[in-house]
Amino acid sequence: MFLKSILLAVTVSLASAQIPRPEHSQVGRACGFKIAPCPFDMKCVPNNPYCSELNRCPGHCEFKNQYQSCGGFTPRPHNCGDNSECQDDPRLPPNCGLACDVPGICIPKETHFCGGFIGLSCPEGLFCYDALDGCDPLHGGADCGGICL
Incomplete structure (x- = not known):
């Protein structure tokens, strides 16, 4: 019984840990110095404009x-x-x-639409985002589309 309680406590603490989720913004997150790269739709911008090598200086994530x-x-x-x-x-x-x-x-x-039931993709250089139309694929919306930005 004691072992089950310990395992339950460890499981709950791991589940409640701060895990990056899509609904959390990564704008301004630290990057550079060979640490975790920015998300696919963002780039690492040096904090110092004179830095040209992000492996040697800090930066922050911004949308591409x-x-x-x-x-x-x-x-x-x-x-x-x-x-x-x-x-x-x-x-x-x-x-x-x-x-x-x-x-x-x-x-x-004149934006391109993406996602949805047929899985439309965006033109090169654009990324698919939820259209903020109330449709939620995580809560019953099987055919939620997005827009390319």
């Missing part, structure tokens, strides 16, 4: 594809151009977004 910030509770909110619209950033973990005055990004109106 940059989009203009818009909306939000800022002194001078930016508006999007005619070919894009301001939406919550689907690359970040779920939050209340624009509804809570968190800045969004300008998403092109």
Whole structure:
């Protein structure tokens, strides 16, 4: 009985450990010095602009594809151009977004769709993100599509 209690305690503590999950943002996470690389849709940017060798200096993770910030509770909110619209950033973990005055990004109106039942892929250089449409593949949504950013 004592051994079962110990095994249960170890199992619970391992299960509750901080494990990187897709819903946690990796933006700003440390990289460089040959430590864990950034996720596939991010790149390691040196903290010092004079560093050209990331194996010898620290850096942080940033998205490979940059989009203009818009909306939000800022002194001078930016508006999007005619070919894009301001939406919550689907690359970040779920939050209340624009509804809570968190800045969004300008998403092109003509985006490619990805994922879904037939598993559409994105053009080279773009990555598939949840479309923030309420469909959740982890909770009953078998045909959830995304957008390529």
